[in-house]
Amino acid sequence: MDTETAPERIRAAGLKVTAPRSAVLEALSGPGHLDAEAVYERVRQTLPTTSLQAVYGVLAALTGAGLVRRIEPAGSSALYEGRTGDNHHHLVCTRCHTVADVDCVVGEPPCLEPSDAGGFAIHTAEVTFWGLCADCRSETAV
Amino acid sequence: MDTETAPERIRAAGLKVTAPRSAVLEALSGPGHLDAEAVYERVRQTLPTTSLQAVYGVLAALTGAGLVRRIEPAGSSALYEGRTGDNHHHLVCTRCHTVADVDCVVGEPPCLEPSDAGGFAIHTAEVTFWGLCADCRSETAV
DNA sequence: CAGTTGTTTTGGGTGATTCAAAACAACTGC
């Protein structure tokens, strides 16, 4: 299911296939959470002529198509990840701002109470856990 | 408990009492979620000489002292609210970006699974619900 | 293979926030 290549997935989403798009999706295929600048650096390694603005444009297109997920933890710039579909949550280190994925801890996959609280029609619940990552814990413990 | 005046609460938190600080805390005493600019505008009404930078400084000081809470929903600039202590959550309208408070829906007040996921020492769980507010719902329904 | 549509490049611009130095004001002890 995830054995499709980046170009295939882009085409399947109804988007035009271009080198920058493939490279960006490739860069986000692994784990991790990258900001636009980090994606740009990775893309440049295989496609040195790509501009930062192109990366912003591609990220917007891929996010809109659901091929990439965008998160924006307080205090960080926007981060992008290739893991989509499941509405997993995030752990953010309060010290170094590292981000880790966490599967839904509360039990129900979407972690969503489809209540009508305050007249809102809720469709997504986003959970962010804040704490100290392993590295920062050991450094702080000293 | 909340009958203390703004200056009293500032002093109790170990901070120097100044006119801008009192005015900012006053501006955030009601419900609602204001960005720095909105706080600035409110403060100017009673203290016209206050600078925007002072507001930023005061907000940082009050946030650090726990008298004010800062949230940063994706797509909005930083918002400040006077309601602190309880770790309540937020509803954000995907269309107009209005923010509403919501008490912990999942049951347990802190909504926090103190698990050690991924080596992190979690201390806070932040939940943001995304949906359409009442106003935007009726406008969209047309 | 030419046309159409949409993407990328290039260059500029904006808004939110932060930084730094100097002027100033709140709390301390006298």
Added chain:
DNA sequence: GCAGTTGTTTTGAATCACCCAAAACAACTG
């Protein structure tokens, strides 16, 4: 009360992430 010390506010400028627009360009259509 009053001067000193410490920390705050003002003023002015700078930064960072991100967006906008026009022109050059490339992917898919027939």
